[in-house]
Amino acid sequence: MSKNNRDVKFIIYQVLYIFVIVVITMKGADLNLEKVLTEEDAVKKSYADSLKKYIDSMLALGLVPKIELDSLRNIADLKVFVPPQISPNMITLQTGQLVVSQEEFEKLKNQPELQQQLEQQQQVEMEKTDVTPLVAAPLIQYTQNTITNRGNVPLEIYGDDGSLIASIPAGGSRSFIMGGHKSVTYKQGGQSKTVSTRDNAKPEITFEQLKPGNSDASLRELQSVIGFRIRIKDDFLGQLDVKITGPVVVEDKGGGVFDVKLKYASSKEQFERMTENGGAPFRASFNVSVKDRISGHSIQRQGQYTFGEW
Numbered sequence: 181m182s183k184n185n186r187d188v189k190f191i192i193y194q195v196l197y198i199f200v201i202v203v204i205t206m207k208g209a210d211l212n213l214e215k216v217l218t219e220e221d222a223v224k225k226s227y228a229d230s231l232k233k234y235i236d237s238m239l240a241l242g243l244v245p246k247i248e249l250d251s252l253r254n255i256a257d258l259k260v261f262v263p264p265q266i267s268p269n270m271i272t273l274q275t276g277q278l279v280v281s282q283e284e285f286e287k288l289k290n291q292p293e294l295q296q297q298l299e300q301q302q303q304v305e306m307e308k309t310d311v312t313p314l315v316a317a318p319l320i321q322y323t324q325n326t327i328t329n330r331g332n333v334p335l336e337i338y339g340d341d342g343s344l345i346a347s348i349p350a351g352g353s354r355s356f357i358m359g360g361h362k363s364v365t366y367k368q369g370g371q372s373k374t375v376s377t378r379d380n381a382k383p384e385i386t387f388e389q390l391k392p393g394n395s396d397a398s399l400r401e402l403q404s405v406i407g408f409r410i411r412i413k414d415d416f417l418g419q420l421d422v423k424i425t426g427p428v429v430v431e432d433k434g435g436g437v438f439d440v441k442l443k444y445a446s447s448k449e450q451f452e453r454m455t456e457n458g459g460a461p462f463r464a465s466f467n468v469s470v471k472d473r474i475s476g477h478s479i480q481r482q483g484q485y486t487f488g489e490w
Contacts, residue, residue, distance in 0.1 A: 314371040322380040322475030328353040333369040382477045383414035395461035397487040412436035426466025460488040
């Protein structure tokens with residue numbers, strides 16, 4: 181109870197105390213065990229308790245009752261006094277409950293609605309800040325692609341079968357290997373765009389014949405120079421496996437270029453042993469195979485030297 185309520189209650193009890201003193205003065209101060217009033221004229225205890233409960237309830241609600249007694253004769257009216265009925269919900273305060281004014285109650289009642297409006301406003305402001313247009317770069321099948329997200333919300337890329345290929349955070353970048361999807365869909369901040377992918381073409385092999393020989397060519401001479409220059413053409417050479425097999429020596433020049441030199445026999449005696457069951461012109465072949473490790477594409481070609489003597 182607040183200090184003001186305690187002061188009001190004190191004043192009320194003081195008035196009752198003075199009232200009792202006046203009654204004793206008028207009736208006399210004979211403190212024997214005889215009744216001052218007959219039982220019929222006395223105020224019943226239930227009425228007094230009801231009045232006290234009413235006063236306490238008013239104080240609990242923050243109200244200050246006004247008590248007026250025109251004369252001492254009005255005390256007889258207490259016998260028939262019926263205090264107003266007050267709802268128990270109004271006079272009984274549980275732990276954690278407060279008595280507030282109507283104005284404060286309206287503010288508290290509207291607080292959830294105001295909070296919801298504030299959250300909706302913040303959401304709208306967040307959506308307004310996402311003004312970065314969605315850029316859908318074309319991706320290439322069966323190779324590693326790198327995408328940078330220059331927006332301020334995450335970017336997701338889905339394949340044509342609905343599977344998630346990559347999720348890129350705002351301001352970040354990510355590398356991933358594409359499969360054989362014919363199209364992909366970019367999604368970012370409510371935006372969506374579908375684009376077709378590019379095919380990863382098969383690699384190509386080309387032979388440049390520098391000294392392939394002929395039916396009269398000398399094996400010893402052919403083995404001393406570059407006979408073939410092989411070029412592998414592909415957009416992604418780093419994911420290719422290249423194998424050149426046969427009686428040759430290979431030098432990797434880089435960039436998909438390989439120089440090939442024949443190495444059939446190291447001496448005339450060896451040449452004669454290897455060709456004794458045959459006749460000129462003699463031939464020596466080598467094979468070139470190229471395979472894409474990601475797409476599985478593979479191609480093969482064969483080169484051939486021709487010579488007639490050592």
